[in-house]
Amino acid sequence: EDKVVQSPLSLVVHEGDTVTLNCSYEVTNFRSLLWYKQEKKAPTFLFMLTSSGIEKKSGRLSSILDKKELFSILNITATQTGDSAVYLCAVESSSNYQLIWGAGTKLIIKP
Amino acid sequence: ETGVTQSPTHLIKTRGQQVTLRCSSQSGHNTVSWYQQALGQGPQFIFQYYREEENGRGNFPPRFSGLQFPNYSSELNVNALELDDSALYLCASSLQGRNTEAFFGQGTRLTVV
Numbered sequence: 001e002d003k004v005v006q007s008p009l010s011l012v013v014h015e016g017d018t019v020t021l022n023c024s025y026e027v028t029n030f031r032s033l034l035w036y037k038q039e040k041k042a043p044t045f046l047f048m049l050t051s052s053g054i055e056k057k058s059g060r061l062s063s064i065l066d067k068k069e070l071f072s073i074l075n076i077t078a079t080q081t082g083d084s085a086v087y088l089c090a091v092e093s094s095s096n097y098q099l100i101w102g103a104g105t106k107l108i109i110k111p
Numbered sequence: 112e113t114g115v116t117q118s119p120t121h122l123i124k125t126r127g128q129q130v131t132l133r134c135s136s137q138s139g140h141n142t143v144s145w146y147q148q149a150l151g152q153g154p155q156f157i158f159q160y161y162r163e164e165e166n167g168r169g170n171f172p173p174r175f176s177g178l179q180f181p182n183y184s185s186e187l188n189v190n191a192l193e194l195d196d197s198a199l200y201l202c203a204s205s206l207q208g209r210n211t212e213a214f215f216g217q218g219t220r221l222t223v224v
Contacts, residue, residue: 004153041199042115042215043154088153096167099144101153 002027004091006102014110017079021105023089024071031094033065033072038086038104046074046087076107084109114138115204117216124223129190132219136183136204142166143185144213145177148199160185161207192223 004025013019025033032050036043047056049065049072056063060079065072076083086106090099114137124130136143142161146154156169160179174190183204189196199220205213 006153041218042201044215045213090153098156098159098167098169099154101146101155103151103153 002091002093002100004089004100004102006087006089006105008105009103010106010108012108012110013079015079015081017109018075018077019079019107021074021076021087021089021107022071023073023102025089025091025100026070027091027093027100029093029095030067031092034090034092034099035063035072035074036088036090038088039084043088079107079109081109081111083107115202115214115216117200117202117219119219120217121220122222124192124221126192126194126223128192129188130192130221132187132189132200132202132221134185134187134202134204134216136185137214140204140206140214141183142205142207143179143183144203144205145185145187146201146203147171147196148201148218149195150198154201157187166207189221194223197221197223 007022034048035046047063052067060077063074086104088104089102116135118133144159145157148154157171158168159166163179176188179185199218201218203213203215
């Protein structure tokens, strides 16, 4: 059965710290891996990764995919209180374009 | 904010009742996907509608059903509600095969008592 596992489930750090969130997957017919930020209700798109070793970057956030070891990481540097959210990882299957989601990492940034 | 609107935003129902949730899609999008997100969990795929036809279904029983209308808006119907159906229900609209361009609605929080 396809699955996506995120770790840690929750994380509390202080403003300015750097965090690394993990996402491992076992999905047949892998197409892409996506990261989302969920603050209240609607997840908002962060990154899509399809190729190994190519870092995607947006401001203080970056992400990379390892298709051999079947995982991805999301890094956030110089964290701010506004980064507090649940970060979700989802893998897209090429057989039906459906998304298989992890349980998310709840990140809390303390001032 | 996206152009995807869900209604109602909150709902309380009694076990055994039926509920209909609604989703208007982003202009130009022809695909709507529905997800159930229990507290502390990631979204679980319920089903997807593409051009008014069901185009994939997750591991949900038949009492979860849906519709898509010619304007691509969609409904999720749940019959014989159970306590475990309490969750946030999210819809996402997109063009077929373009999950990275999917826009999520704000969700409907359903509580079954």
